[in-house]
Amino acid sequence: MAVSYNHREIEKKWRENWEKHPVNVNDGKKPKYYCLDMFPYPSGNGLHVGHWRGYVISDVWSRYKMLQGYYLIHPMGWDAFGLPAENYAIKMGVHPAKSTADNIAHIKEQIKQIAAIYDWDMEVNTTDPDFYKWTQWIFVKMFKAGLAYEKEMPINWCPSCKTGLANEEVVNGCCERCGSPVTKKNLKQWMLRITKYADRLLNDLDKLDWPEKVKKMQTDWIGKSYGAEVEFKVDGRDDAITVYTTRPDTLHGATFMVLAPEHALARSLATDETREAVEKYIFDASMKSNVDRLQDKEKTGVFTGSYAINPINGKKVPIWLSDYVLADYGTGAIMCVPAHDDRDFEFAKKFDIPIVQVIAKDGVEIPDMKEAYTEASGTMINSGDWNGMESAVLKKEAPEMIEKMGCGRKTVNYKLRDWVFSRQRYWGEPIPIIHCPKCGCVPVPEEELPLRLPDVESYQPTGTGESPLAAIDEWVNTTCPVCGAPAKRETNTMPQWAGSSWYFLRYVDNKNDKELVSREKADKYLPVDMYIGGVEHAVLHLLYSRFYTKFLCDIGAIDFDEPFHKLFNQGMITGKNGIKMSKSKGNVVSPDDLVRDYGCDSLRMYELFVGPPELDSEWDDRGIDGVYRFLNRFWHMVLNNKDAQVKETKELIKLRHKMVYDITSRLEAFSLNTVISGFMEYNNKFVDLTKKGGVDKTTLETAVILLAPFAPHMAEELWQQLGHDTSVFDNRWPSVDEEAMKDDEIEIPVQINGRTKAVISVSDGASKEDVLAMAKEALGGKLTGNVIKEIYVPGKIVNIVAR
């Protein structure tokens, strides 16, 4: 029978046509819809079928929104600074500027293969001086607001990438990029005070239509806890040690105290007898890497020889050092209640420290404790005045009680740390700061931005903690903008996240050289309505972007404080057996051949059909035949019916509305795989009907419009073949008439004891008696025994309970 539709010719024709006559037009009246993809970093490896998925999902959603009457903001750009781009350049032996430009050109061609409706006039590139001018401008503003500061401290250091890392970039003690174990290095660093925004970053999550998983990850990352700081005087000395605890209710049970080895007082607490052991322990701890520390299961520690006084009961408690206490959380010191904390229990058992229970679980003291009782539920015992109180109540009230007693205060703590913002690498935005011997740190004047990244002969990382920029004397040496004295430029660069933290704001006004974005355009087109990308940025990019947006809102640059209203995380496309696609595994599937053989429309649809969009899916090349056959069958079905002048019948109208309803509701639910199977199912019905009287033109047109976001080329071509000289995207998404969808006769399963034995067809308004009579008739001899109960749920089911 008929030959395949010619996808090559049709797709070429419509690409050229869209080029000349864009379908996404801003008439100034339509409401905007901003649908954003997480912009790629231009890798030298190019795109594989996994990369397509997110772009197809966002394009389908964008085109759907366009058909609903929105003016679409759907831009694309390049996250081209940073480690991956630089490492690639080093590996290939080319300058990163050159390799980045080449990679962008290549990937842009590949992305165009998707036929997504990107507005390339809005394109941005983070390495473009006209763009990073504003990345630097934001930094200067943050510096002036006191949010960017310099600090020397031990930071995460990747010995392979030869740069410092933010906390968020350390995964299981290893570098997020290269997987090398991260070490500590004492470096003077630029920091961003993201902790100042901790509460807003936490509370505003409520406003967002984001996956719960991502909200949870950010909540945990910020890690807010409520508790108290309590002061313990050192026995026989004037100074005190402050601890942080979330369980002040257990204060009477504190039988020892532990300080992090890095604690400022650690050394001074040693006595003549313990000095040697204490020094050794502190030294050993300093030599441990993050990974070692994580892998140590067994607790270690050393007694300092000193004692502290528990302020609630005046008892002397020994002070220990142990690396299970973190130096940079809370106060770096803890009170230990072994009866009610797992870690303290383990430590007390190992070093034979007394264990005192202060909460009676179910009213009784546990006779022979095998593990700590960690729940705040039960009655207080061995707790002086607090005896008899409920632990849960006391937990809340104790901080204020302690405050009144003058030995501590109510407080909160966060796991979130300030953001280590310096990178000792070449390929990033220069930090626009000048170090003046007289004036200190002075920002580059705003009118002198951008501070261009200078060309350099050796852009390889030095490993010394200095950026390669430090080697360029003529760049480093400058004068102070304030006093004019000789001064030196900051030579560290910004992390890759700097540009990506705000790029989505720039798209809508990417040529503005006066402002980051004009308020007029920001108010009109921002923020982002739908953001689509992988889940790997849950606490990196997505947290940083929220922080930047809040800051820019605070300084009045924009008028909203959350960047992304709705977030969708697509699952990964993997190779066989769920193995991540990678060059080294040799399981990368390139879209190029598939586009050539099956067409862009087929690949787009298969990307969706392969599985639920939010879950990982294994790629199987053979499956694409299914959607390719569907598109062929649909093509021929429409062409076979188009001139037949079939009159619409009640049945055809019903089928049409059911189709619109099914496709729309599945699309709204983001169940894109079942949208595709829905198309197939309805097409099977249409193909069947073609042999029995045909399909009317309105139904054909409706189907073509519904298909347009998914297979835009074919939809355009069929729309034209149906006799139109406009674009299929000039239509509005069809609406559903619920009345027209209704069936007069409903099929109802008839069950005996919950097992289906027959199916009857009843009219819409049939009475219970009639239906039950019909049901019994249909069952005939199958119904034996005594009928105990008869259940009829109108429109759903008949169930007869018999014994």
Place this chain on the structure above:
RNA sequence: GCGGAUAUGGCGGAACUGGCAGACGCGCCAGACUUAGGAUCUGGUGGGAGACCGUGCAGGUUCGAUUCCUGUUAUCCGCACCA
């Protein structure tokens, strides 16, 4: 260790607020058209000869459970001594 997700035919996956389990597709089987078919079209396809049995496993609630509850196993993901 803590938290989350997932588990359904040979395979990918459907099943809306509890109501005919396996839609749709891949693969496979049979047939048609063909010089030919790895193209296309038509039909079939969970298991069992059968009554029946079947949604990771064991219970429970219900007239009725893939769906709700309790426990449990496996896989994946996140956090990981945050006091």
